[in-house]
Amino acid sequence: MTASPVQLLPRPVDPSVDHGIQAIVAGEASGSTCSTDLAASPWTFDTTPGYGPGASMGDVLPTGSPAQGTLPATYREAPEEELHERIRAAKETLGDRVVILGHFYQRDEVVRHADYVGDSFQLAKAAQAHPAAEAIVFCGVHFMAETADLLSRPEQAVILPNLAAGCSMADMADIDQVEECWEQLEDVYGPLDEPNADGLVPVIPVTYMNSSAAIKGFVGRHGGIVCTSSNARTVLEWAFARGRRVLFFPDQHLGRNTAKAMGVPLEAMPMWNPHRPLGGSSEQDLRDARVILWHGFCSVHRRFTVDQIDKARAEHPGVRVIVHPECPMPVVDAADEAGSTDVIRRAIEDATEPTTFAIGTEINLVQRLAAQHPQHTIFCLDPVVCPCSTMYRIHPGYLAWTLEELVAGRVVNRITVPGSVADPARVSLDRMLACVPQAPARKA
Numbered sequence: 001m002t003a004s005p006v007q008l009l010p011r012p013v014d015p016s017v018d019h020g021i022q023a024i025v026a027g028e029a030s031g032s033t034c035s036t037d038l039a040a041s042p043w044t045f046d047t048t049p050g051y052g053p054g055a056s057m058g059d060v061l062p063t064g065s066p067a068q069g070t071l072p073a074t075y076r077e078a079p080e081e082e083l084h085e086r087i088r089a090a091k092e093t094l095g096d097r098v099v100i101l102g103h104f105y106q107r108d109e110v111v112r113h114a115d116y117v118g119d120s121f122q123l124a125k126a127a128q129a130h131p132a133a134e135a136i137v138f139c140g141v142h143f144m145a146e147t148a149d150l151l152s153r154p155e156q157a158v159i160l161p162n163l164a165a166g167c168s169m170a171d172m173a174d175i176d177q178v179e180e181c182w183e184q185l186e187d188v189y190g191p192l193d194e195p196n197a198d199g200l201v202p203v204i205p206v207t208y209m210n211s212s213a214a215i216k217g218f219v220g221r222h223g224g225i226v227c228t229s230s231n232a233r234t235v236l237e238w239a240f241a242r243g244r245r246v247l248f249f250p251d252q253h254l255g256r257n258t259a260k261a262m263g264v265p266l267e268a269m270p271m272w273n274p275h276r277p278l279g280g281s282s283e284q285d286l287r288d289a290r291v292i293l294w295h296g297f298c299s300v301h302r303r304f305t306v307d308q309i310d311k312a313r314a315e316h317p318g319v320r321v322i323v324h325p326e327c328p329m330p331v332v333d334a335a336d337e338a339g340s341t342d343v344i345r346r347a348i349e350d351a352t353e354p355t356t357f358a359i360g361t362e363i364n365l366v367q368r369l370a371a372q373h374p375q376h377t378i379f380c381l382d383p384v385v386c387p388c389s390t391m392y393r394i395h396p397g398y399l400a401w402t403l404e405e406l407v408a409g410r411v412v413n414r415i416t417v418p419g420s421v422a423d424p425a426r427v428s429l430d431r432m433l434a435c436v437p438q439a440p441a442r443k444a
Contacts, residue, residue, distance in 0.1 A: 015108045015371035017364050017387050024385065034386035042162065042393045043071045051168050055389040056299040059168035066142065066163040068393075068413075075397035080109065083396040087113050090403035098406060099133045100399075101126060101148070103140035104341045105300075105362040105391045110139050110399055119341050120144040120209050121228050124151045127158075135159055135406055138415075139394045141167045145415040146213040150425055157411045161398035165390050167210060172296035173250035175214040177274035178205075182222070184278055185247070188286050192222070196244070203292070204243030206235060208251050210298075213417040213425050215249070220424030225431040229325050229340035232258040236291075238435045247272070249294030253301065257325045257332045259291045269293055300388050301326035304360040308381040309334045312358040316377070322347055323360030323381070331360060341365060348373055362388050 014020065023029035025039040037045075037053035045052050046068040049061050075083070091098070091113065101123040102114030111117055116126040120140060124147045127136045135157045138145040145160040152158060182205075186192050189202035196202075205224035207215050216226055223242065227235035232254055239246045248255035249272075256269055268290040272279030278286065279295075286292065304327045312319050322344050323335040332338045337347065341361060348357060348369050356377040359366045363380050364387055370378035405412045417425065 015364075015368045017367055017385065018107055018109060020367075021385055032384050034384050038385075038387070038392065041076065041397070042164075042395050043068075043076055043397065045393075046070065046162075046164055051166065052164070052389040052393055054386050054392065055168060056302075059171075059299055061166070061168075062171050062174060065166055065171070068162050068164040071397055071401060075401045078397065078400075080396065083400045084109075084113075086400045087396060087403060090400065090407050093407050094135075094403065096130075096132065097134045098137060098403065099127060099130045099135075100137045101139060103144065103391060104345070104365045104368075105388045106139050106394060107364055107387070107392060108368060109396050110394055111364075111368070113396075113399060114139060119228070119230075120147060122342065124148045127152050127156075131156075135411065137161065137399070137402055139399065141165045141170075141390050142415070143167055143170045143210060143212055146417050147209065147216075147429070149415050149417050150213060150216075150422055150429060158415045159402050159406075159411065159413050160415050161402045161413060162393045162395070163413055165393040167390055169250055169296055169298045170211050170215075173207075173211060173215055173274070173294050175212070175218060178215060178218055178249065181247070181272060181274060181279065182218075185286070185292075188278070188283050201243045203245045203247050204239040205247045205249075206239050206255075207249055207428070208232075208254060211250055213421050216425035216428050217421040218424075220427035220429075220431075224428060225435065226428045227432065229254060230342060231432070231435065232325070233262060235432065235435055236262060238431075240290075245289050245292060247292045247294070250296030251298060251326055252293040252296055253298070253328055253332075254325050255291055255293045256329050257327075257338065260329065264290045271295055298326040300362050300386070301360070302328060303382050303384075303386060304328075304331050305381075306330050306334045308360075308383075309358070312379075312381060316356045316358065319356045319358050320351075321358045321360070321381070327360050335360065345369065348376060348378065351376060362391070364388075364391070 021033050021038050024031050024033050025036050035053040051059050100114050102111040102117045127148045128151050131153055136148055137159045138148050145158050149158040192202050205219045205222050207219045207226055209228045225235055270281040270285045270289050271293050273295040301324050309321055321335040322337045323331055325338045354375050358381050360381045366380040
């Protein structure tokens, strides 16, 4: 009698990117990382201006960016399991007084303590769902905490565990540069608030959620709107119904990929480089434009290439390639699908048959998905382990510190958006909410 065949499931994946990097740097595992300094604790770099290990050399931290003070030694020297226990104990003591939000790209050692896990907007909405909480601890980056502050009640304290957790893409469009751009566009188009015979104004500003509160406020003051990677197309349709053109910032790739899919020709999408007069374009190019793309990008998603996709297809026949729309256009064109972090997550969850997935997005999410779905083979397109350098600045040590300070009645690292910025910023977010409803973040 012949025994029935046994299906061998893939070996479970350790979702901890930090553990993997430590093993690579120690020579205990094969592979490579974009910076061996990633094996060091993030507080090692708190006093050094910059986005941290793994950041692109071209990502220059703006002057005056928030800096994190020295983390007390009790957190810096504590073993990992002790930190986890202190976090659990503080959460139990605080109860419903605190809500912890963890971004999809956050390290696994932090996500395990989150009450909600999602993208930046889902998490901001999750914060709204807890108006009785005294504090919202946002394990993400600075612009995300700002958005949570915009959407939460004034009495609630929004806390960013490490103030050095910024976002290089968001910093690529600062308010002074955007206002200068707007003035130059007015020189080309005339008054930007005067509609033509068809009721369309010359240009509508659209900012990606990955932008500062100041930029969201600018957009709100000038008739514009915020978008996410999930609803960018719907938002562009909203904008085209009100303006002849769109000024899209800060991520050129999301703007280009979305507009191209809508049929906007590439020649009608000039780039605006804030360091050049008229952004480096001619007046005629700007008059012919349908979408003016800001010269910004995500350093993580810019790492993905068509060669990586070709290699994945050669080594894994039938592989399903899904990439984030922040990737460059040739990468999106070469992939099978492109979608937001939540779209990627749902595509894997909805696959009913064992499937090989090659994913083009941040490694923490990819590793976590691989661990959660062992029936599939899931790997990152980029073989070099390179997490989001700023998201990686959040560490269990900082989370334990912020929570134990709350237990002691002290609020540290509070993120507050001034009213002069918050009011118009909420207008731009409200327009987005009216444009397309968003699903809430899933319970962790």
